Amino acid sequence: MNLPDHLTLKNPADVPLDSLIRFVRTYEENITGASTYSREDILQETGIPGYRDNSWCLTDAADEVVAWAALTVRGGDTVDAALTALPGEHGEAAARCLLHRLLNRAGELGEEQDTHYGVSVRGVLSGDTVVPRVLERGGFVRGVTLGQYSVDLTEPPLPPALPENGLVRPVSSDADVEAVHGLHLRNLSKGPKTHSPELFRTLLNRLRAAGGVALVLEVAGRPAGYVLAQAGDGEGRVVELAVAPASRGLGIGLALTTAALADLRALGAARAWITMDTAELRDQEGLHRVLAIQGERALTHYVKQTA
Structure with missing residues (x-):
């Protein structure tokens, strides 16, 4: 050409x-x-x-x-x-x-x-x-x-409202990575999926090695969702968020978001960007109520089948 x-x-x-x-x-x-x-x-x-x-x-x-x-x-x-x-x-x-x-x-x-x-x-x-x-x-x-949302972090976000028997903790072991990959594949979002376990592990480990945030939320000891985020140059970004289909509607996505934002603020970020599948966002008003959202914009994926 x-x-x-x-x-x-x-x-x-x-x-x-x-x-x-x-x-x-x-x-x-x-x-x-x-x-x-x-x-x-x-x-x-x-x-x-x-x-x-x-x-x-x-x-x-x-x-x-x-x-x-x-x-x-x-x-x-x-x-x-x-x-x-x-x-x-x-x-x-x-x-x-x-x-x-x-x-x-x-x-x-x-x-x-x-x-x-x-x-x-x-x-x-x-x-x-x-x-x-x-x-x-x-x-x-x-x-x-x-939808991509800009969140002000000059004031600390509200603490996460966890479901009963809920616990947010860092992803810390190979078993955690395997569980998070399973959540990634089962997530109902239509965004891109990393099907290869090896590539998913490589990308997640690189994020963690670079000082990024990787959290899993468990309910009664079972992984129900996870969030990945990174910070740099005074800003942060929630790069991935997923909730198990069976755990939707419990506020897990919002709890993970607020937990990740608190970690990003601790890493020095004064603003963070969150990207979410708008079709999966059940409580958009709740998002604005809990977070100090300053602006938003839209990102679209385009698809072509070659056969």
Whole structure:
């Protein structure tokens, strides 16, 4: 696929991290007026096994990143992808080029495994004028929409209201990781799932090693939900939250959220971002009542089945 002469295709592993961070923050600020992206986010992204072989970016004449794409095989029949491009004269051409790379790579990986992978492009911001149009023209359809909420942590959040016989504690053992992975797979959210136990363990252990938050909530000794979060640069992010289907409606999700926010505040975060499947959020008014929410935005996943 032809590119404008001033754009260069590169492997993001060969691009300075600060350049990628600056690119994503510019993308977010152009759309929403605020950015959530941090160095911790990029380190988690670029630390995924296979990142070098499954990611691409485009840089302009000034060597600044203008588009970025990455693909992750998480097990199951769908690969997880990210596609981001700045608006402008060549924004759509850049997005089309990287989408072409994503789909070709998904096809190659499928051939290696003797299967056909669907592709899910995650986290497209509401208000993006480039990527949704390119995806829809490429045969993608809208999937789940997630709500992302900005929470003020300058004052401590309310303590978690636990269900009877409920206990929140850190994930601390291999058995805990196995139990959390089971909750991850059983969670009713339609967001991406990491089916591979090895990859899930690797990502969770990397989060914990980096000083992140990993909590499990037990009811009468049985795991009923978990939350993962990370902090850096004075901000925090709840990166994953799941509740067992049989334990829904007990306030477990909100209890885990408030517990994670308290830990993020203790780590120095003055603000945190929470991402939730809006279809799974049963008590949105309760969320606003308990948390000091300052703003919100929407992220949409797009899906294409390749066979």
